[in-house]
Amino acid sequence: MDNLTKRATDVLSDADVVVGYSTYIDLIAPLIAGKEIISTGMTREVARVEAAIEQALAGKSCAIVSSGDSGIYAMAGLVFETCEIKAVTVVAPGSKKELPEDSEVLTVEVVPGIPALCSGAALLGAPLTHDFATISLSDLLTPWERIEQRIEAAAGSDFVIVLYNPKSKKRTWQLERARQILLKHRDKNTPVGIVSRAMRDKQNVEIVTLETMHTTDVDMQTTVFIGSSTSSRYLEFMYTPRGYTRKYDIK
Amino acid sequence: MDNLTKRATDVLSDADVVVGYSTYIDLIAPLIAGKEIISTGMTREVARVEAAIEQALAGKSCAIVSSGDSGIYAMAGLVFETCEIKAVTVVAPGSKKELPEDSEVLTVEVVPGIPALCSGAALLGAPLTHDFATISLSDLLTPWERIEQRIEAAAGSDFVIVLYNPKSKKRTWQLERARQILLKHRDKNTPVGIVSRAMRDKQNVEIVTLETMHTTDVDMQTTVFIGSSTSSRYLEFMYTPRGYTRKYDIK
Numbered sequence: 199m200d201n202l203t204k205r206a207t208d209v210l211s212d213a214d215v216v217v218g219y220s221t222y223i224d225l226i227a228p229l230i231a232g233k234e235i236i237s238t239g240m241t242r243e244v245a246r247v248e249a250a251i252e253q254a255l256a257g258k259s260c261a262i263v264s265s266g267d268s269g270i271y272a273m274a275g276l277v278f279e280t281c282e283i284k285a286v287t288v289v290a291p292g293s294k295k296e297l298p299e300d301s302e303v304l305t306v307e308v309v310p311g312i313p314a315l316c317s318g319a320a321l322l323g324a325p326l327t328h329d330f331a332t333i334s335l336s337d338l339l340t341p342w343e344r345i346e347q348r349i350e351a352a353a354g355s356d357f358v359i360v361l362y363n364p365k366s367k368k369r370t371w372q373l374e375r376a377r378q379i380l381l382k383h384r385d386k387n388t389p390v391g392i393v394s395r396a397m398r399d400k401q402n403v404e405i406v407t408l409e410t411m412h413t414t415d416v417d418m419q420t421t422v423f424i425g426s427s428t429s430s431r432y433l434e435f436m437y438t439p440r441g442y443t444r445k446y447d448i449k
Numbered sequence: 450m451d452n453l454t455k456r457a458t459d460v461l462s463d464a465d466v467v468v469g470y471s472t473y474i475d476l477i478a479p480l481i482a483g484k485e486i487i488s489t490g491m492t493r494e495v496a497r498v499e500a501a502i503e504q505a506l507a508g509k510s511c512a513i514v515s516s517g518d519s520g521i522y523a524m525a526g527l528v529f530e531t532c533e534i535k536a537v538t539v540v541a542p543g544s545k546k547e548l549p550e551d552s553e554v555l556t557v558e559v560v561p562g563i564p565a566l567c568s569g570a571a572l573l574g575a576p577l578t579h580d581f582a583t584i585s586l587s588d589l590l591t592p593w594e595r596i597e598q599r600i601e602a603a604a605g606s607d608f609v610i611v612l613y614n615p616k617s618k619k620r621t622w623q624l625e626r627a628r629q630i631l632l633k634h635r636d637k638n639t640p641v642g643i644v645s646r647a648m649r650d651k652q653n654v655e656i657v658t659l660e661t662m663h664t665t666d667v668d669m670q671t672t673v674f675i676g677s678s679t680s681s682r683y684l685e686f687m688y689t690p691r692g693y694t695r696k697y698d699i700k
Contacts, residue, residue, distance in 0.1 A: 199455070200454065200455045200459070201454045201455070201456055201561065202454060202455065203451065203453060203454050203563065204450070204451045204452070204453065204455075204458075205451040205452055207455075208451070267567050268575075269567060269570045269571050269575045269576075269578060270567065270570075270577050271577075271579070271691075272578060274571075274574070274575035274578060274688070275574075275575035275578030275688045275689055275690060275691055276691060277575070278574050278575055278683055278686050279688060279690050281683070282681075282683045287684065288683070288684055288685070288686060289684070289685060290685050290686070293685060295684075295685065306686075308570075308571035308572075309571065310452065310563045310568045310570070310571040310648075311563070311567070312518075312561045312562070312563065312567075313567060316518050316520060316521065316561040316562070316564060316567075317561045319520045319521075320520050320525075320559035320560065320561040321541075321559075323525070323526075323529050323559065324519075324525035324526035324528070324529055324559060326520050326521050326522075327520060327521070327522060327525060327526030327527075328526075328591075329582070329583060329584045329585060329591075329599055330583050331580070331581070331582040331583070331603065332580060332582070332583075334579070334580060339691055339692025340580075340692060344606075344607070347606045348607075348608060350606075351602040351603065351605060351606035351608075352582065352602065352603075352606075354602060355595075355598045355599045355601075355602035355603075356595070356599075357582060357599060357602075357603075397561075430533075432529055432532070432533045432539070433538065433540070433546075434539075434540060434541050434544060434546065435529050435539060435557075437526045437529040437530065438526055439526060439527075439530050440522075440526055440527060440590055441589075441590025441591060
């Protein structure tokens, strides 16, 4: 919880109801003792968001929790999508918009957090100090062809690449397929950082190369960082320099 | 300062010396009162990092501050690069590596923070809940051809695109050039979010389209978010749905 912001802590403390996947609710248990909790399993995101909207429309202050940042591959998008479908009017905190009196209105604040791409990068060193592309390998809601096209495009234009959802119990081949595409564009010695459960229990951090990378310890709580042509490994760390042409002069 | 994490606050509080660009030092003045400060102007990054390393080698606990997250287009990479060039051995906190006794050794902890891509996204709604590419338009250290190639690649494979350093006093044409490239690949009504000084004084948030986007209020403290083909605007917000195929069912 060292990586929660003050704003996140304050919002949780002020909430009447806290809604979230049970694993994440457990992580913040000490902060939300005594509050009403709506907690459901992994695949029940829509039900969770609908429950949260219902509570908020009933006048309760309601916090939906995700791991990392709720705006990066997480629940925030679904809140707006669901409100739009249900024709619930949403406004930002402090909004000066004039509202029709008879409409249902919710004030929605998205509280930014530390996403896995930041916590993982910090544990690896500094792989993301230059341009990067973030790609989820989950083909549950996105066609694989589209994902593969993005890997090709990012690999071909020398982005550092952050892979979310690299592997699950049911999706086991995607990361190896991504590696094959990357090897067409990048040197086999390109550094690859593999971070699981960053800054949580059972954290694991490993730096390998595109050639030696394996998927043994990779799961849904893992983020994989593929270096660009300029990324390098120094001792226990992986970093990407700021510039292609070195205009600065270190002695 | 509501968006600092507890860890960042603790590290600042424990530091003997705080090093940073003067604007950022001013932002955290209340947290570092009475400490030794090494503060230099905008283009003196190398000098700042060298000063910090010198202080740390002299045995002082030294914090280098960036705005946002120090690992996203910020100072963390330069720390490792400088240590490598100077042959200073660096280890992670709690490292179990055996070290040669006579070498200069620094323990380096990168503390993750809330980067502009997260704070900006939160103010806009939820533009980054699916794949995105982050590109700096500064061609001071990267050739423009490389930047343009990345914009083409990201635009052509339907990434949401986050543009850092879109414009400065001296670099005025890059954002308009990027817009022209984007218009080759994306509908002119694609939502574009423009966020300046997110969660700081004089914050400004605007949602326009690729067609109506202008660069009047854009500067080095602005981050620009270009929607993908599925991003949409709802009232005061911009969001990207999770999936291409809607497998979930909202009533």
